[in-house]
Amino acid sequence: MGNIPVDVNDLGADLLSLSGAPIGGPKGIGALFFRNNVRLMPLIHGGIQEMGRRGGTENVPGIVGLGKASELAANEVAKKAEYVKKLRDCLVSGVQEKIEHVIYTGHPEKRLPGHASFCIEAIEGEALLLMLNQQGIYANTGSACASKALKTSPVLVAIKMAPELAQGSTVFTLDSSNTEDEIEYVLDKLPAAVDRLRSFSPLWRKETAG
Numbered sequence: 001m002g003n004i005p006v007d008v009n010d011l012g013a014d015l016l017s018l019s020g021a022p023i024g025g026p027k028g029i030g031a032l033f034f035r036n037n038v039r040l041m042p043l044i045h046g047g048i049q050e051m052g053r054r055g056g057t058e059n060v061p062g063i064v065g066l067g068k069a070s071e072l073a074a075n076e077v078a079k080k081a082e083y084v085k086k087l088r089d090c091l092v093s094g095v096q097e098k099i100e101h102v103i104y105t106g107h108p109e110k111r112l113p114g115h116a117s118f119c120i121e122a123i124e125g126e127a128l129l130l131m132l133n134q135q136g137i138y139a140n141t142g143s144a145c146a147s148k149a150l151k152t153s154p155v156l157v158a159i160k161m162a163p164e165l166a167q168g169s170t171v172f173t174l175d176s177s178n179t180e181d182e183i184e185y186v187l188d189k190l191p192a193a194v195d196r197l198r199s200f201s202p203l204w205r206k207e208t209a210g
Helices: 060-098 125-134 154-158 180-199 202-209
Strands: 015-019 030-034 102-104 115-120 169-173
Touching (some): 060 102, 060 115, 125 180
Antiparallel strands (some): 102 115
């Protein structure tokens, strides 16, 4: 939501949940779409608010904020996608040019406009993130909801990525607030950080020795 057009009828979705914060809405608010023939059992019991599907007082300010954020996001989604995709492609081509033994994971085009994910050989993703953070660059090793789980991404496992390579997973998420100068800054700092980590890596020494 807010990155590509989303239509529940085109998707054939019976259920769709969304969070407000990623599209500029208030934190702590979300929405759930469901078709009338879908039966839902409430997780929070209480009164009959929201047609008996969720007890508790409705968060009216949050609902209004989510509605306005959704309106703005819908009006700007095409323009945002075009701009962010340009930044992403610049980042991807720069990483592939400046860093050897790196895999761009996922489909090259069928992905969110601002999503760029890599597996970088002979490094540990968490160590790289710490080094980038010191340079004012904030990335991740996977999805935000799994950021505290110190295990290999199940998605990378499913696509048969070697465990030692999957440990070098690095994900950048771009938004319309990012700039070309910031991409150039990342492309300046990232290769040096990778080189430093590889200088300590027995896997890299084995690779270069071979």
